[in-house]
Amino acid sequence: MLSVRDLSMRFGGLLAVNGVSLDVNEREIISIIGPNGAGKTTVFNCISGFYKPTSGQITFKGKPVQGLPDFKISRLGMVRTFQHVRLFNRMTVIENLLVAQHRHVNTNLLSGLLKTPSYRKKEGEAMEKAAYWLKKVDLLPLANREAGNLAYGQQRRLEIARCMVTGPDLLMLDEPAAGLNPKETRDLDELIVSLKHDYNVSILLIEHDMGLVMGISDRIYVVSQGTPLANGTPDEIKTNEDVIKAYLGED
Numbered sequence: 001m002l003s004v005r006d007l008s009m010r011f012g013g014l015l016a017v018n019g020v021s022l023d024v025n026e027r028e029i030i031s032i033i034g035p036n037g038a039g040k041t042t043v044f045n046c047i048s049g050f051y052k053p054t055s056g057q058i059t060f061k062g063k064p065v066q067g068l069p070d071f072k073i074s075r076l077g078m079v080r081t082f083q084h085v086r087l088f089n090r091m092t093v094i095e096n097l098l099v100a101q102h103r104h105v106n107t108n109l110l111s112g113l114l115k116t117p118s119y120r121k122k123e124g125e126a127m128e129k130a131a132y133w134l135k136k137v138d139l140l141p142l143a144n145r146e147a148g149n150l151a152y153g154q155q156r157r158l159e160i161a162r163c164m165v166t167g168p169d170l171l172m173l174d175e176p177a178a179g180l181n182p183k184e185t186r187d188l189d190e191l192i193v194s195l196k197h198d199y200n201v202s203i204l205l206i207e208h209d210m211g212l213v214m215g216i217s218d219r220i221y222v223v224s225q226g227t228p229l230a231n232g233t234p235d236e237i238k239t240n241e242d243v244i245k246a247y248l249g250e251d
């Protein structure tokens with residue numbers, strides 16, 4: 001579904017990503033791990049269109065996407081969350097999900113102004129979808145709260161729901177467990193696995209919580225100082241000497 005080949009990203013004199021390649025197949029949970037500053041978020045930013053990579057090829061569902069702007073990439077079915085939650089804080093929880101759907105499809109301004117039957121039908125469907133995903137992430141009772149007033153863990157779940165209402169094929173999560181308590185992390189674990197099994201979504205994940213990564217990943221890519229270090233199943237990665245050294249070297 002997603003194929004990244006020889007991706008590099010240079011910021012001035014710093015080669016933040018150096019020759020990273022990875023694949024995500026249908027219904028796979030793939031993690032990218034590595035010490036702080038390894039270049040993981042930069043890889044995400046290149047794949048999702050926030051940065052234009054210095055070099056490399058990125059194809060999604062067979063189409064080259066490197067250099068496309070983020071909104072075009074998300075319309076192709078690849079959506080992401082951010083390391084620092086980005087919601088519309090002054091809007092309600094449900095409004096956040098409605099806006100996400102509006103931004104995702106080309107809505108016709110005139111039909112919106114005239115409130116044509118087809119527009120009303122779409123509005124109804126958007127509302128149903130929003131309610132469905134709020135229920136799934138346990139936020140339905142809070143639908144009319146301001147998003148900015150939610151607890152941190154709830155905001156993170158809302159971000160995932162906001163991605164899911166757009167019906168993605170690939171969901172990219174940047175450190176979704178950061179700042180969550182153990183119970184919230186377990187719920188997140190279940191949610192991610194359910195997205196794969198019940199909704200056929202592939203997941204690309206950056207995460208420092210090794211319990212979560214090792215428990216849910218089909219395969220793991222390790223990067224260190226921008227460079228690919230290893231890739232394999234959780235069991236292969238756990239016992240890889242280079243990986244152990246890179247992590248111990250961090251302390």
Ligand SMILES: Nc1ncnc2c1ncn2[C@@H]1O[C@H](COP(=O)(O)OP(=O)(O)OP(=O)(O)O)[C@@H](O)[C@H]1O
Nearest residue numbers: 011014016034035036037038039040041042043083
């Ligand atoms: N926009 C930017 N301009 C200049 N340097 C950047 C930019 N974005 C990232 N970097 C640098 O690139 C390197 C990789 O950063 P990146 O955030 O991708 O690492 P990371 O693996 O995601 O780290 P962490 O786990 O701490 O989030 C770092 O040295 C960082 O300072």
